[in-house]
Amino acid sequence: MEEGLFAPCHDSSPAAYPYLSSNALDDLSYDMTTTVNQTLAHPSLHPKNLGILSKKKSWGLHLDLMVLSDSGNIYDALFLAARAALWDTKVPVTRAVEYQGKKGSATLPDDMDLEQESGFDTRQVSRAVDFELPDYWDEGETLAGQDQWPVCVTLNIVAPVYYLDATLQEEASTPLRLLLALSFPKSGPARLQATRLLGPGETQLSQVKSLVQEGEKHARELFAALEAKLKEEDVRRNQRARDRFVLR
């Protein structure tokens, strides 16, 4: 395919949900995988640098999320982890490779019509069929679209108020939750990548409107905080490590 495949997958360790049977655990995994998959694998978030050879080869990106323990607000944590992992992902740099037949071994008769190379032919038809990694140790370039991966904010609705970051008991006693996955690219307005209303309760459209606005504010703070942390980690791991190596 043209630009690569993105397959998020979620798994719950049985230790995280000891009270669920294995079928119920599978169902829970399915549900969380679907939410994360429908959000992150949406064509609008498709990273642009996953292609290797146009229409022939591309990288596949697999994202696996494993829940080791759940004490509420799991979707926020899942999206935070996914964003951090994708922010950190590097795509290896490749070089296109073209194969040429050995000269002189062809047994074609000379009077066959061969296409003459014309000086006026300015088409750039790529005859590359394979690729190689020019530098095996180079981690590559960062995955495109670092600022587009969303963070998720779950607003637990107890009309007319809402609260964030519910523990398991709080979740069990709240009839309605609104999940909002938002990203804040540097250029352009905020992007709402996913909205889900979950739970047996119902609400009014006007409340949904105000909740989306409030959720955007909270998501913006969360996004900025995560961004700061990721940048700090990046500096610590790469820049400082290099400096320490030079000074050793």
Add this chain to the structure above:
Amino acid sequence: MATFDRRRINGPEDSYPPVFDDELDAVDAYALWKIGEPRQGRAAGDVRPIFVKPGLINQANGSAYVETEKTKLVCAVYGPRQSKNTVYSDRGRLNVEVKFAPFSCAKRRAPIRDAEDRSVAVQIHQAILPSVRLELLPKSTVDVFITIIENDGLESCYASGAVAASAALADAGIEMLGLVMSCSSSIVGKEIWLDPTDREVGLAKGSLVLACMPALGSVTSVWQSGDMTPVEAMECMEACQERCTDIHALVSEALLANARLS
């Protein structure tokens, strides 16, 4: 060699769908379409004509068949039945199961249960759950089985599935707070297109499905995916809610007509 059987004539291990000539397919209305051009075939705010027929399946307590152009699905409701294997609960249980027929999609779907079946089931469950008065059905289960005969996009399945489930529940005589109607929408360029087909969702940058109870004016489910600003999402929700009121009139009329006949 696990599938080799000496007693029988073995066919090939794999089978592939046949490849048809492109000319025999229907012309793609959007083949030369560019962003900014108007919608092909209807106005941006028009939904496809909906056909609802309740009472199609005799052996079920309630049923409904919904068809909107290329989305066809049938819903059967069995219940309230006693839940035998579970602990006592003073609220009833609503169990929604969705099955895509193998011929419902462009590429054949295996008859095993897979994740996409479940995602549609969870979404339809979310849409109709707030409307059903489960507190009147202790120790009971209401089973809703939806079979999708032809499928024109996931959003279309969510929307039509919720409508079919609600109509079937009404046909079964299960007490509800109101009928749940659902409408899908998508943002193409700067316009909001209601009830998009699968092809139109492919052109859109984001889509939204709203399920609400027009009789009470309350929203039961919002599903949105893709790149939208919060303002655009709210506009989609309002457009969907308006359209749901129209669909509600249509479905309640069909239910009344069916009730008068029987």
